[in-house]
Amino acid sequence: MKLFAIVGTNADFSYNRILLKYIQKKFSKQAEIEICELTELPTFCEDDDLNNYSELVDIEKKITAADGIIISTPEYDHAIPAALKSLLEWMSYKVHPFKAKPVMVVGASYGTQGASRAQLQLRQILVCPEIDAYVLPGNEFLLGNTAKAFDKLGNLTEKVEDQKLQNCFNDFIDYINHFHR
Template sequence: MKLFAIVGTNADFSYNRLLLKYIQKKFSNQAEIEICELVDLPAFCEDDDLNKYPRLLEIKQKIQDADGIIISAPEYDHAIPAALKSLLEWMSYSVHPFKAKPVLIVGASYGIQGSSRAQLQLRQILAAPELDAYVLPGNEFLLGNVAKVFDQDGNLVDQAENQNLQNCFSDFMDYIKLHHEKIVKK
């Protein structure tokens, strides 16, 4: 299984990046997970041409080639970061690589609610007709109190959260398999 994981921020340090690296390591026997950074990407402008930006074209292709997408979204002022919103706008304007693509949303935050509001907003955005992603319903990984749940090696040490992550990832893998079976039957 080939997954493409998007760090939903362009910040130098992010617990969401740490979470994706942990997921990449923890589930390496189940999936090949490539992590995508949102650094040095142009802000979306509908008057601009995506084809001028090789990095955006590369991301579009990797989304298309992946069996599924994982987006780790922090929460800034009850919303997703501008860098992630801009990428999604690029991927919905003249190209549509998210169309019918299975997506898992995860998120880490300093607060106790994880990134619940950002995840809700992200689900709404991904449901837009221009994106039309298949986000696994009812499957949320909301990691709160992140400054206390990772050790210095980047391992998630909270056992309850680890089990929750295991369950979410397992459900997502099943979701991808069902999605591919449905496509093959058509």
């Protein structure tokens, strides 16, 4: 199974990147997971053309080819980062690679709520008619207090959180398999 995972920020350091790398390593026997960075992507402008940017065309093709998508978002001022919003705008204007694509939303933040507001906003964006992704309902992985959540090797330190992630990932794999019947 091929999954495409999007780091929801263009920041140099991100616990969401660490989370996706952990997911990539932890579930390597269940899925091949490619991680996508949002660094150096152009800001969306409807006067511009996606085809002018090879990196955006590449992302579109990888989303289309993937069996499912994982998006890990931080929370900036109760919302998703501008870099993630810009990517979603590129992928919903003239091209629609997310259409009917299973998506798992996860998030990590310094606070106790684990990017809950950003995840809610992201879910609303993903189900809009222009994107039309199939977001697994009721499947949330909200990792809070991230400064203490990982060890020096990038592994989750809390067994409870690790089990929650395992459950969410297994549910997502089942959800994807449902679409491939």
